[in-house]
Amino acid sequence: MTGYPSKDSADEMDALASEYVLGTLPAEQRLDVQNRLATDADLRAAVDAWEGRLLTLTELAEPQTPSPQLWGRIERSVSSHDRQTPVKAAAGKSHSWWDLLPLWRGLAGAGLFATLLLATLLATRTTPVNPTTYLVVLVAPQNQAPGWVIQASSPEEIQLIPLGAAPVPTDKALQFWTKADGWQGPVSLGLVKPGQTLSVPVNKLPPLQPNQLFELTLENPTGSPTGKPTGPIQFIGRAVKVI
Amino acid sequence: MHDLYTQESARLLGVAKRIARSDALAEDIVHDAFIKIWTRAGSFDPARGTARGWIFSVTRHLALNFMRDNAHTLEVSEQSESAVLAEAALDVATEVDSFEYRARSGRIYGCLEQLEPARRNCILHAYVDGYSHSEISQKVGAPLGTVKAWIKRSLVALRECMG
Numbered sequence: 341m342t343g344y345p346s347k348d349s350a351d352e353m354d355a356l357a358s359e360y361v362l363g364t365l366p367a368e369q370r371l372d373v374q375n376r377l378a379t380d381a382d383l384r385a386a387v388d389a390w391e392g393r394l395l396t397l398t399e400l401a402e403p404q405t406p407s408p409q410l411w412g413r414i415e416r417s418v419s420s421h422d423r424q425t426p427v428k429a430a431a432g433k434s435h436s437w438w439d440l441l442p443l444w445r446g447l448a449g450a451g452l453f454a455t456l457l458l459a460t461l462l463a464t465r466t467t468p469v470n471p472t473t474y475l476v477v478l479v480a481p482q483n484q485a486p487g488w489v490i491q492a493s494s495p496e497e498i499q500l501i502p503l504g505a506a507p508v509p510t511d512k513a514l515q516f517w518t519k520a521d522g523w524q525g526p527v528s529l530g531l532v533k534p535g536q537t538l539s540v541p542v543n544k545l546p547p548l549q550p551n552q553l554f555e556l557t558l559e560n561p562t563g564s565p566t567g568k569p570t571g572p573i574q575f576i577g578r579a580v581k582v583i
Numbered sequence: 584m585h586d587l588y589t590q591e592s593a594r595l596l597g598v599a600k601r602i603a604r605s606d607a608l609a610e611d612i613v614h615d616a617f618i619k620i621w622t623r624a625g626s627f628d629p630a631r632g633t634a635r636g637w638i639f640s641v642t643r644h645l646a647l648n649f650m651r652d653n654a655h656t657l658e659v660s661e662q663s664e665s666a667v668l669a670e671a672a673l674d675v676a677t678e679v680d681s682f683e684y685r686a687r688s689g690r691i692y693g694c695l696e697q698l699e700p701a702r703r704n705c706i707l708h709a710y711v712d713g714y715s716h717s718e719i720s721q722k723v724g725a726p727l728g729t730v731k732a733w734i735k736r737s738l739v740a741l742r743e744c745m746g
Contacts, residue, residue: 357737362709363602363643364716367651374644376692388631393745396689398643400682401601403593410596410610414617418584449625456627456634457587467667485697 357386361394473582474498474548476577478556487575488556492548495543505535506574508558515559516540517569520552527567532556552579584621591635595642602646602713612649615643647713682707686723694744701725702733706741709734 359365360373375386400483439453476490486504500516508514517526529540532578542548557573592613599616600609621639627637631679684692695703704723708714714722720730 355735361679362733363647364709367654370648371649390634391636391640393691394710395639396691397710398598398639400684400707401597403597404600406592406596410614414614417614418621419620449627453627453634456629460633460635461590478643567742
């Protein structure tokens with residue numbers, strides 16, 4: 341069990357490397373491989389190749405948020421690790437690398453390492469585009485009392501959220517309009533039920549602009565007969581960019 | 584170092600947790616991995632692979648070492664054992680995939696696709712869950728010798744497929 345031929349054929353060595361990386365070697369053989377890695381360049385190359393082949397599979401383990409204390413522990417250990425041996429889980433390792441590696445070398449290496457990591461990450465990732473977010477508070481024109489909030493966190497749709505249930509006469513309806521600077525006139529975004537959140541798809545409209553006007557007017561139950569606001573403004577507000 | 588932590592700690596912890604099967608132990612392992620990465624960063628050789636791959640390898644092997652070194656003292660708790668058995672029962676005749684490996688990009692997935700489901704499960708239980716031969720044998724309900732042979736041959740097949 342402990343022995344392997346001193347001159348592995350390439351296939352046997354590759355099989356050993358593959359099972360080492362896969363994790364199925366028994367403790368004794370694992371230790372054996374780990375000790376050989378320091379001196380056996382061929383085995384190391386075979387192991388590295390297998391690490392590379394299988395690495396993607398690590399993504400099958402669901403990420404897990406660390407406890408808030410973990411970073412503090414690491415920081416403390418790094419600053420005090422000098423001559424201690426905090427590596428409990430590495431009990432099987434016999435290298436006393438902490439004695440061999442002066443602190444400053446580690447620091448320099450960490451810098452190099454951060455650079456490499458950043459380069460890797462930059463090359464393999466695309467930064468998610470953060471859409472501009474807008475917020476509109478619609479207030480009653482008479483007393484400036486806020487009645488609705490519009491939230492636009494995605495370019496596809498905006499949400500009209502009531503802050504209360506303002507009564508609407510039974511023979512009337514609230515109609516939702518918007519107009520940006522430079523538009524011919526207001527565009528209807530549909531009828532609104534008092535007290536209910538309304539999601540409005542806006543992907544057919546030009547992108548939201550700062551200062552874009554939104555308003556709710558009182559119209560006939562079927563909406564404005566002319567396609568433009570005809571009734572009194574109930575609530576009005578302008579878009580503010582949220583950073 | 585803190586950037587690296589922010590960027591990768593959740594993924595590393597996920598990897599360690601699957602193998603160590605305990606939150607506390609997984610955090611110990613990630614802690615140890617970071618110390619190791621920090622102290623050995625000077626010996627990192629870019630010719631041996633990507634920095635990111637290295638970090639994951641360090642974490643996985645610390646977790647595997649711990650599990651193998653403590654194999655004789657760690658008893659599978661009754662709860663996790665019954666969970667294992669219940670899951671095994673779900674893998675009807677080992678023809679069902681235990682892992683959501685499809686719809687992922689990466690050469691390895693295309694190559695795994697070419698293996699029989701039972702063998703694919705063996706490889707994934709070993710790599711992702713850190714199961715030993717006998718644990719896999721229990722899990723997939725196949726004899727130990729069969730599992731060992733499946734894994735050996737599957738690795739050869741993966742090697743041929745991936746180059």
